[in-house]
Amino acid sequence: MTVRVGVITFPGSLDDRDAQRAVRLAGAEAVALWHGSHDLDGVDALVLPGGFSYGDYLRAGAIAALAPIMSEVKDAAGRGMPILGICNGFQMLVEARLLPGGLIRNANQQFIRRDQRLRVENADTAWTSGFEAGQEIVIPLKNADGGYIADAETLARVEGEGLVAFRYLGVNPNGSLDDIAGLANERGNVVGLMPHPEHAVEAGFGPDTPSAMRSGEDGRTFFESAITAVVNAAA
DSSP: OOOOOEEETTBBBSSSHHHHHHHHTTTTTTEEEEOOOSSSOOOOOEEEBOOOOOOTSSSSSTTGGSSSHHHHHHHHHHTTTEEEEEEEEHHHHTTTTTSSEEOOTTTSOEEEEHHHHEEEEOOOOOTTSOOTTTOOOEEEESSSOOEOOOOOHHHHHHHHTTTTEEEEEOOOSSSGGGGGGEEEEESSEEESSSSSSGSSSTTTSSSSSSSSTOOHHHHHHHHHHHHHHHHHOOO
């Protein structure tokens, strides 16, 4: 079975090609999709990539969340399709109410770029099943509006229902409540996170590890997990 993963390009997307490359390295077919279309081209999973989409000056992801293709994204999420939002894509998912809470300017008001340690909190989603709960990974992070916020009731629900997918370790780079770096929906098919797993998929280009410089490949597991989820669902 050939798994087809759609990567949606919005005006201002800058990591769409990186996401397509990650999909291919994980063993699936990458399908380029356009924000102004209503056609998902029969894909099995979706990635909303990072960047700085049009309208971010109003609120990150707010205008992109109203793009024509987002109607199809919402329908696909309701059907259980695996959907991953990375950085700006995570912002779109919360603005589209596919994930709870919101994302605001980093607490230090600065753009942050670093290799970020994370702890896997939920290994039961379509995008995290290849990890172990409690596993520590390193994924590059680069954002200006990555501070996760939620009201007290929403935060209690997110924590109580196990919707936190990842937490920052070592340092909280953007002031996110409860060190939250990524979330999942109740069904586990929609995941959003601020760090960029597509930048840690191939030795020689990823984060440094104790074994070698730029050898980190933790990000590939996200995409391999989704491929496995699609194959298992079709079995």
